[in-house]
Every structure is written in C-alpha cells, then in structure tokens.
Amino acid sequence: MLLDINAFVGHWPFKKLRYNTCGALVERMDQFGVAMSVVSNLNGLFYKNTQSANEELFQELNADKRFSERLIPFAIINPLYPGWKNDFNKCLKMGIKGIRLFPQYHDYDLTDPSCVELVKTARDRGLITAFTMRMVDSRQRSWMDIEQVAGTANPERALKDFVPIIREVPDAKFFILNLANSHSLNEEDKKVVQNAAVLFDSSGRALSNMGEMIKKFGKEKFAFGTHSPILDYLTGLLRIESLRPEEAGSHTKDLLRSGNALNMLNL
Numbered sequence: 001m002l003l004d005i006n007a008f009v010g011h012w013p014f015k016k017l018r019y020n021t022c023g024a025l026v027e028r029m030d031q032f033g034v035a036m037s038v039v040s041n042l043n044g045l046f047y048k049n050t051q052s053a054n055e056e057l058f059q060e061l062n063a064d065k066r067f068s069e070r071l072i073p074f075a076i077i078n079p080l081y082p083g084w085k086n087d088f089n090k091c092l093k094m095g096i097k098g099i100r101l102f103p104q105y106h107d108y109d110l111t112d113p114s115c116v117e118l119v120k121t122a123r124d125r126g127l128i129t130a131f132t133m134r135m136v137d138s139r140q141r142s143w144m145d146i147e148q149v150a151g152t153a154n155p156e157r158a159l160k161d162f163v164p165i166i167r168e169v170p171d172a173k174f175f176i177l178n179l180a181n182s183h184s185l186n187e188e189d190k191k192v193v194q195n196a197a198v199l200f201d202s203s204g205r206a207l208s209n210m211g212e213m214i215k216k217f218g219k220e221k222f223a224f225g226t227h228s229p230i231l232d233y234l235t236g237l238l239r240i241e242s243l244r245p246e247e248a249g250s251h252t253k254d255l256l257r258s259g260n261a262l263n264m265l266n267l
Contacts, residue, residue: 002034002237003258006132006177006201006225009057010042014142017229022060022067028233029070035258036070037226038098038130038175038265044076045105045135051087058094072265074098074130078106079114088121097265098128098175104146104157105135110165119165123172128264130175131165133157133204136230137180158182163189166196173197173264178227179204183213193217199264201225202236202256210239211247219252223261 009020019028020042029037044053054075061067075091077084077099088099099122103110110131119129134156136145158181166174170192179200185193194217200207203225207213214222226236240248240256248256261267 001258002032002224003261004029004034004037004226004228004236005175005199005223005261006130006203006236007037007039007228008042008230009039009060010044010053012042012136012230013046014145015136015230019229019233022071023064025228026066026070028228032233032237036072036267037228038072038074038261040074040076040100044100045102050076050078050081050106051083051090054087054091054094054096072097074100074128076100076102077118078102079112079118080106080108084114084118085121088118092125096127098122098130098173100130100132102132102135110162111168115165116168119169119172123169126266128173128175130177131157131162132177133159133162134178134180156181158184159193160185160189163192166192166198170196175199175201175264177201177203177225178231179206181206190216194221197264199223199260201227202239203227203231207239211243214243214248214252219248219255220260222256223264224257 009022009025019025041053041057044050047053057073061071061073073096075096077087108115122129138156162176176198183206198221200222224236224240226233240253
C-alpha cells in the first residue's frame with residue numbers, strides 16, 4: 001500500500017500545473033497504485049484569507065465520494081490572521097487531519113507566539129502540523145515569487161531551522177516536507193528530532209541518499225511523499241524502491257510506503 005503525505009490541488013501563480021484537481025490527482029494515484037494522499041489547496045499560500053482555499057478544497061472533496069474516501073485534507077492556516085482560531089474550528093468540523101503552515105509565504109517566524117499557539121492547538125486536537133522546507137527551487141523562481149535566497153527576508157529553510165518549533169512543542173506531531181536543503185544538525189538538535197514525532201517525506205532532493213538518512217534518524221521517521229503537482233510523481237517512490245536490501249528490508253519499505261504515515265495519522 002502507498003500513502004502520499006505531500007500532495008496539493010489548486011494553482012501556482014507562476015507555473016501551469018497538471019493533475020492539480022481532486023479528480024486528476026485520484027487518476028494519477030490510480031496510475032501509480034497510490035491508495036490515499038494527504039492534500040491541501042495551493043491557493044491558500046496566496047489568498048489573503050487562507051480559509052477561502054480550505055473551503056474550496058472541501059467543496060471539491062465533497063463533490064465525489066471517491067475523493068472523500070481517498071484524500072486526507074490538511075488545512076492551510078495563517079496564525080498572523082486575527083481570525084485563525086475561527087478558521088481552525090471551522091476546518092475541524094469539516095474533518096481535517098492536520099494543518100499546513102507556510103511561514104515564508106505568510107511572513108512570520110517559526111517561533112512567533114501565534115505560530116507556537118497554533119501548533120499547540122493542533123497538538124491538543126490530535127492533529128499533525130506540516131511544514132514545507134521548499135516549495136520551488138529559488139534558482140528557478142519567478143521574479144514575482146518571494147525571494148528565497150540567503151540574505152533576504154525569506155531564505156530557504158534548512159532542517160536546523162525547524163528544530164526551534166519542535167523544541168517549543170516537543171509533544172506535537174510534525175511532517176517536515178520536501179527536505180531539499182541541508183539536513184546537518186549538531187548532536188543536541190539531532191536528539192530533539194529523533195525524540196519527536198516527526199515524519200520526513202521522500203520528495204526532497206536531500207534524500208538522494210535515503211539509506212544514510214534512515215541510518216541517521218531511524219526508519220520510523222520517513223514516509224512516501226510526492227510534492228505533487230509541483231514535482232514529478234515518481235521520484236519520491238523511486239527513492240524508496242531503489243533502497244538496497246542492506247539499507248531497507250521489506251518491513252522497512254512497508255513502513256516507508258504507508259506504515260509510518262498510517263500510524264502518525266491514526267488510520
């Protein structure tokens with residue numbers, strides 16, 4: 001069984017996307033044998049009111065029983081928006097399994113008090129908080145997209161940049177998605193990540209040597225993810241299937257394909 005923990009529907013203002021509706025995503029899932037996908041609406045990164053994007057997603061999910069059975073909704077919440085608590089509660093009633101936060105696009109620090117409060121609120125409801133290390137490669141960004149280069153207000157994140165929020169809420173559940181940049185940690189930060197409920201998805205280019213990453217953090221820390229439709233649909237799966245027997249046996253591969261995600265999502 002395959003469960004993708006990193007997929008989107010919706011639009012990217014700077015690039016034409018394919019397979020970016022619930023119907024097209026399910027067709028793509030069928031093509032590659034994916035049973036379920038965690039999904040959020042990309043429009044929530046750019047709408048001033050992120051709740052509009054969440055409501056769009058739920059309208060689409062409710063349009064076809066196949067979608068609601070196979071797509072697992074994560075709401076995009078902006079903790080700087082004064083009404084985020086109302087948005088959160090509305091999304092709870094609609095059946096979300098987690099939230100996705102985009103501090104680079106919504107312009108706040110990971111340890112901003114509002115962000116910490118939101119993560120704690122999600123924790124108290126048994127929900128997962130998902131952060132994305134990178135949406136698109138800054139070298140290929142549109143001139144209208146946010147600047148994600150060193151020295152700017154919104155530099156690309158490294159794994160060490162997510163450790164402070166894990167320290168702030170060590171008993172929360174986290175997805176760290178599209179691990180595309182440095183994953184180097186000192187020993188103290190490494191222990192923080194190892195001791196926390198954290199899942200990395202397989203879409204990020206920093207997982208090109210996934211066997212070493214499993215050895216570093218443990219087989220329970222990884223899950224299949226595609227970052228679809230921004231990235232291609234195959235690479236995240238190939239990183240798992242190409243693991244050599246000495247790197248991952250059949251049981252470990254089953255954990256990566258879906259076992260770890262099912263456990264984190266309580267499915």
